[in-house]
Amino acid sequence: MADALATCDMPTVIEGVRAARGWSQGELAQALTYSQSWVSRVVNGQQSLTVSQVHDLARRLEIPLHLLRFGGTGDGPDTGATEAPGAPGCTREPNEVGTRTPGAGAREEPAASGRNPVRRRDPARPVTGGAATVPGRPSGGQEVHHGINETTAPALRSITGGQRRMDATSPARHLLPSAVAHVHLAEQMLGNARGTVFHTELSAAASEASGFAAWLSADLGDMGSARMHYRTAVVRARQAGMRLLDVYMLGSLASFEIDVAEDPELGLGLVQEAEHVLGPSAHPTARAWLACIGALAHAGLGDRVSAARAIRRAEREADSPDNAQPPWPWVFSFDRAKVAGYRALVGVRLRSPHDARAAFAEAVAPAPRNVKQSALLKVELASAHAEAGDVDEAFRLAQEALTTGVRFDSERVVGRVRSFRRRYRGPRAHCVEDLDGRLSSLVTGIPISG
Template identity: 35%
Template structure:
């Protein structure tokens, strides 16, 4: 391994464990074509971050690859004999399939089961109801990660689980409009991702923090954070990561009023058209298609006060699979803003009322605050058209009966 013969190693892994190149790519966090080039020997000199990702994803002690790891132990070197059978272990953290065998002996894999379940429930339940169990689960993972009895490989994988769970917790705090707690948990997610040694996860969490900063109106900070996230991406990063990163950066630039954000989205669209339609690669647990990119374009165009472009982008975004209720409500608020700028106030207020009702049903302060900001932007010019919306907003401050 110190000679860098990754072709032979990967051939052994695929032969002995019957895992596919796609599964290895998911485990390691690099693109499937890059795995293919390594396996066939067409790529003989992977970068340092790629070697680290290969070691961590396949459960190989870094020292066997000639990397210095002061935490590595002789015990962990002996564990490598059994590591090939668990070659896809880390891929189960946050993948779209989310399937972890219950008979698994690895705490890291078992701990992903609640996280995956909570993530799926989030779009169907109030975030406020999920915060207590998710916070308790996060506390358990932090306690396990703080112990020194585990091998470096298992410790890094545990920090991967910790990072994803902290990111989920931050997302829930965003939904209840607790920005301080959300920021703190996104920072924890970034720190844990750094401890995991997985450059793709680190880039993802930094960019997620940057997106949060942009949505909070902190444009300058958002641009800086996304730039640091992009620097963390390895050369072998899958296409979905760079396209998504372009979309996040465009959002941050638009918050600062920079029209270069639209050119960046055009570049992302070209990149997406050339990319293979592969399965999602961890930690990107979704397909980033043209509809999702269009939703970013709609947000960017709205921030740059280009309602016609935003409206066309929203139509493209709506042509994809049905959105979850919370996501649809937020899109509806954006649509209402665009309609209002076009003078269609009656239709805009009706859509805003529907979004408010969804926010009320799912106790989403994020949605309710978005509707409130929409109403505030209208001022008094809408007159009677805002009556139903005003009654709903006023009703938030009435006692429940």
């Protein structure tokens, strides 16, 4: 450990602290507030670190900064070396911080590895001089790569977060142009970050931006654009090496194919791929959510047994004592009430109205903050009431959903109401004629006569 501190061999330092404290690598990542995949790359010497990242990791692991010497010998600064900010007497060598050296002497990283060539040296060999440089940062301390630095990814993610919050109260057609422009910006920043330590975080930010653009496109009925953005979101999540983000985007694409594109077979294939990526020991929230999407796919294929099995699996995961705090990118834990909501949707698709209505009643969680999501649920509940013969209540709910769809120009909601009306084969009551009149008015643009 003393040698590792003296040469700023951060992989050895971090692994030593982990072993001394008896942590798993997941617990280490949690303590550092970085993703487990990123920590794994650092420990394995595959992820270079900036000076500021070294300082941050040292602070989180409670390692006194004066013990870390960026290539120094432990007796003071080497001749010609510059002092690291915030760590008097800590010298920095003229290459990346925190990467292991497989052999002695300097060498060039082969171009076939996909990395930029980086000079490496034996950690025991003293530095003879030169100012410090880290990826994306010249010796003068000014950022290169068109302004990419540690604030770029958080800034992009903050913009996506703000757009998501506006989705609850704004029509998708108002948000989509800025969301698509934001996707282009994120992709540009990602390209500029190639070869820097910021590439991973920017891949994740680009994934989130594309995922939101996909959601808006689906809301407007633009299936081709929605599918394109979802696939980009999956690719970027995979490039980021963040398993849960990868699963989240795959599951979102699966949900789109099942619920919007009405292709449960394709959706089920995507769910199975996501389950393979997720693995058996993942967080219960992720497993419960994915099981519910799988249940919808099975229900769409008419497989009652598999749908019921998936719902029971989701309930077990939701009841797990480890399900209290959801992992990013999930915001809320996936509890029993949310599983009940999916059980209700399964009941609608399997034409089991009484089961569906009972499940809707069990889903006692607060109404969604997003009114468009609430409208979609009303249409599903309307279908359950219609199947049970409660026509007046079914069409009342459909009318409320249609009002929301028109107000927010949501083709997804309006289309769902149209689909509900096409499936209805019951008596032609006044409430049915009223809905037909409104749907006709939307097509012709002619107001309903008084």
